[in-house]
Amino acid sequence: MAGNNIKILFWIHKSKQNRKGEAPIYLRITYNSERKNISTGFNVAPSRWDGTKGVVKGLKEDAVQINGYISQTKARLMELFNEMLKEQDINLDKLIERFFGKDVSDISLLELVELHNKDFESRIDIDYARSTFEKYDILQKKLKAFIPYKYQKKDIRLRDLTHQFIMDFDFYLKSHDKNEHNTATKYLKNLKKIVNTAVIKGWLDDNPFEAFKSPYKDVDRIYLTQVELEIIRQKTFKQERLSLIRDIFLFQCYTGLSYVDMSKLVHNNITDGIDGRKWIITRRRKTNVRAAIPLLNQAQELLARYNTSCADSNTPIFPFYSIQKFNSYLHEIAELCSINKNLTSHVGRRTFATTIALANGVGLETISKILGHSNTRITSQYAVVNDIKLSLDMEELRRKLGDKTTD
Incomplete structure (x- = not known):
């Protein structure tokens, strides 16, 4: 019978600080030398993070909210882990699936985009501007139109994504939607960012779009004389x-x-x-x-x-x-x-x-x-x-x- 040697750690990724100087908070689950890192969606200034205790310092409203999430997450993960101990079937992927209430193998691209955009929208005027959210919202609408157009189905599973998908989407944006190169490139870069969150959450081993490159082209920038x-x-x-x-x-x-x-x-x-x-x-x-x-x-x-x-x-x-x-x-x-x-x-x-x-x-x-x-x-x-x-x-x-x- 497997031993109860699971480790649940919250930490901040200092090298990924945003423009406000805040670093993302990650959840790390380790069991029998296997490790999973999952983004919590929260960010905090490194100076406010207590690395020893794995919590945000102070009693500000956001600190109370984040620390509450950390406490509840630890408790729920231990509860699920103990259930799996009784079942004598411990697997980190299944543990994560149960925690998020979803079979990771069946998560689709549009479901991922929906989850990303809902989280993004909840943080408008806190971490992001509405104008930035609107770009992701438009991307979601374009994907909903592209997938049936290209594949004759409503959605596509994350595990079925390939490098060819983003190449086809690039062509669709330019030929069907008549987007200029730089506009299409912005949508593609945002799509890569969203799929990267699936890697962070452990839903994909790697990003199938990682090798796709579409640099911006220099254009004449319009201004008035x-x-x-x-x-x-x-x-x-x-x-x-x-x-x-x-x-x-x-x-x-x-x-x-x-x-x-x-x-x-x-x-x-x-x-x-x-x-x-x-x-x-x-x-x-x-x-x-x-x-x-x-x-x-x-x-x-x-x-x-x-x-x-x-x-x-x-x-x-x-x-x-x-x-x-x-x-x-x-x-x-x-x-x-x-x-x-x-x-x-x-x-x-x-x-x-x-x-x-x-x-x-x-x-x-x-x-x-x-x-x-x-x-x-x-x-x-x-x-x-x-x-x-x-x-x-x-x-x-x-x-x-x-x-x-x-x-």
């Missing part, structure tokens, strides 16, 4: 909704705020900065990085149109539409202004980084701080060295070379 920006600013619209969308978009162009950050912007975020002028002080929803933005005169003029009398309140500054409607109305604005560019919310953010800031001599590090990026590498994707900046730099070079010639 100063002339185009002025055309939009001066345009009179008959529809009130287009005037509102134009003002919100211009506010993006003069502040660099993302759409989700603008939608959450309240009057309390407008405050006196270190120079005595008006600043926006907020935290980016996506990264939780502090964003401090000195307001340009153009941005202050836009703010003045939207009830600044309640400047100490927590009420939103702008009325907002969904991101889908916002981008749709921007397309109308572009057409009415005869601007042949695909205007989206992201274009406003890039326009600030390039036309407003970079082209006027603002350094990349300063732009990065204003955009709320965690490093300048991310900012460089927005602040492309455009023709205006090249022209200004070369003009300065000509001046310097001319000065040397006359000496």
